[in-house]
Amino acid sequence: MDQYIIIGVVGSGAMGAGIAQVAAVAGHQVVLYDNNAAALEKAKANLTQTLQKLQEKGKISNADDVLKRFTFAGEINAFAKCGLVIEAIVEKLEIKKTVFADIEKNVSDTCILASNTSSLSITSIAAACGRPQNVMGLHFFNPAPLMALVEVIPAVQTNPAHVQPAKELMHRWGKTPVVAKDTPGFIVNRVARPYYGEAIRMYEEGIASMEEIDNAMVQSGGFKMGPFTLMDYIGHDVNYVVTETVFQSFFYDPRYKPSFSQKRLLEAGWLGRKTGRGFYNYNEPGTADKPVDNSNNTQIVERIVAMLINEAVDALYLNVATATDLETAMTKGVNYPKGLLQWCDEWGAEKCLAILDGLYDSYHEDRYRASILLRKHAKEGKRFL
Ligand SMILES: NC(=O)c1ccc[n+]([C@@H]2O[C@H](COP(=O)([O-])OP(=O)(O)OC[C@H]3O[C@@H](n4cnc5c(N)ncnc54)[C@H](O)[C@@H]3O)[C@@H](O)[C@H]2O)c1
DSSP states (O other): OTTSSEEEOOOOSSSHHHHHHHHHHEEEEEEEEEEEHHHHHHHHHHHHHHHHHHHHHHHSSSHHHHTTTTEEESGGGGGTEEEEEEEEEOOOOOHHHHHHHHHHTTTTTEEEEOOSSSSOOOOHHHTTTGGGEEEEEEEEEESSTTTOOOEEOOOTTTGGGHHHHHHHHHHTTOOOEEOOOOSTTTTHHHHHHHHHHHHHHHHHTTOOOOHHHHHHHHHHHHOOHHEEEEEEEHOOHHHHHHHHHHHHTTTTTTGOOOHHHHHHHHHHHHGGGGGBBSSSSSSSSTGOOOOOTTHHHHHHHHHHHHHHHHHHHHHOOOOOOOOHHHHHHHHOOOOOOOOHHHHHHHHHHHHHHHHHHHHHHOOOGGGGGGOOOHHHHHHHOOOOO
C-alpha cells in the first residue's frame, strides 16, 4: 500500500471524517462518501474549519492544499480508483455486509476493504464479499486524528500478506498499529471491559460510591478519568452497547456481563455528558467534585486493576495479540498509566492471583476465575515482560 494510492472512506460521521482527515494530511487523495447528503455537507464544513485551525497552529502548511485532495461523493462508484477503502458507517452487521458487497463491485480486484467496526466480526463482514481475502479491520480510536492507536485485524479469510503493508501505511500516517486476532472487542474493547464492569459492580453492591471509585482510580490508580466519568463521557449508547455486544459475542461469559444500572441509564435517555445527565447530573455543577472518603482507595484500585490484568493475561494466553502489542494498545488506545502486563510484573503475578482467588472464594462466580496463564506465572514466579 503505497503513499500514492487513493483512499476511500465510507461514512462521514465522527470516525469517517477523522480518518479521512488523517489520510489527506498524510498526502493521499481521499474520496469521502456518505449516503446522507446533509451529513456529507456537515463533514465538509467541519473539515474545512479543522484544517484551517491546524494551519493557524502551524501543524499543516496549507489547509487549501489538503482540502483540494478531497472528493466529497454521494455515489459509491466514486471509489473506482481507490486502493484502500475504509468503512465507518453505522454499527450494524447486516448494513455493513450490504455496503461491503456494494463497494466491492465498484473497486478494482486488488483494492483492500477495511472496516472500522468496534465490536463486529471482521470475518462475517468479509464473508459478504466475493474477495474476502482483501478484507480486514482497521480500528481507529476517537478522535481519529489525535489517538495514535490503530488495531489491524486480519479476518480468518484475509490474505496474511496484506497485514504488514497495512501496518506500514498506518506508520506513515503517524499511527501506532497493533495486530489483533478477530475476536470480540479485539484488544482494547475486550481488555478494558472490567474498568467499567467491575466499577459498576462495586457501586451496585454499595462497596463504594461512584465518586469514591472515580477518585480512587484517578488519585491512587493514576488513570486519567474515573470509570463513571469516562462512561458518561463516552456515552452510554456507545459504551453499554459495546459491553452488551462483547458479552453476547463471548457466548455470555459472565466476565463481560452488562449491568442493569447502565442499561437503565440508556433506557432513560440519560446518555451521559451529551444529554446533561448520565451517572452524574451535569445540570447540577459540582456534583462530580464532592469531597470523598479515600480510605478504600487501595481496595478499589486493586480489585479493578486485578480484573484488568486478568483480561490482558488471558488475551495473551489465547493469542489475541503479542505482549508488546497488548501493552501498546492499552497505553495508546485508552491512555492507561502503564501496560497491564507491566503492572502485573510490578505487583508480582502471585499478588494479582491472590486478589482474584479471594474474590472467587467470596462470590463463587465464574466472573472472577483467574486465567490459567496467570496461575502458571504465579506458581513459577515468572514475569510477563
Ligand atoms: N465513535 C466512536 O467512538 C468510535 C470509535 C471507534 C470505532 N467506531 C466505529 O466507527 C463506525 C462509525 O462510528 P461513528 O461514531 O463515526 O458514527 P456516526 O454516526 O458519527 O457516523 C456514521 C456515518 O455513516 C453514514 N452512513 C450510515 N449508513 C450508511 C450507508 N449505508 N452508506 C453510507 N453512509 C452511511 C451516516 O450518514 C453517518 O454520517 C462504527 O462502526 C463504530 O462502531 C466508533
